[in-house]
Amino acid sequence: DAGVIQSPRHEVTEMGQEVTLRCKPISGHNSLFWYRQTMMRGLELLIYFNNNVPIDDSGMPEDRFSAKMPNASFSTLKIQPSEPRDSAVYFCASRPTGAGNTIYFGEGSWLTVV
């Protein structure tokens, strides 16, 4: 299996621009997660989908952030408009249902907003 695939791996954008991060989860995994990691705040859960339905988006920082999962094999995280404080590594992860099951992370999208 190719694992969780994220794109782009690196993005540098100007403040005010729209940023779209993409994720392809592992086939057969029915839960998908978006995390953000910074030195200051550590690893934060932004949103969690189960069977393509958003279950918990309480971690989404504000209205500038939105996430969609139109089907079981694709999800996007969009920031519009972007701000310098959004600079972080954004991880997508997927997991099959089950308490003992492993969550698998992608390699992350490294976002810099200047």
Add this chain to the structure above:
Amino acid sequence: GNSVTQMEGPVTLSEEAFLTINCTYTATGYPSLFWYVQYPGEGLQLLLKATKADDKGSNKGFEATYRKETTSFHLEKGSVQVSDSAVYFCALSDLANAGNMLTFGGGTRLMVKP
């Protein structure tokens, strides 16, 4: 609610030293417990896990035992190597009370000097 508390880092050790990273948890139900490792520039990956009390997870010389009486899952390694330098995250999964989400600790950075 559920929570995971890890010792704050960084932990700095010399090569071949003994490692302990403490992890304690609070959970409503009967969680599964995990240790994840994050190497520089990469996503988190599973190091080991235990799904019930008194289970011991082990991998790559690392061990952790699920202690229900002390609500702990401390990570140990008898002799660390420079290549073990990474950030280590303790996590729990409580399917009955938190769905398919994992609750992560804040992470502990380990630095091993030659």
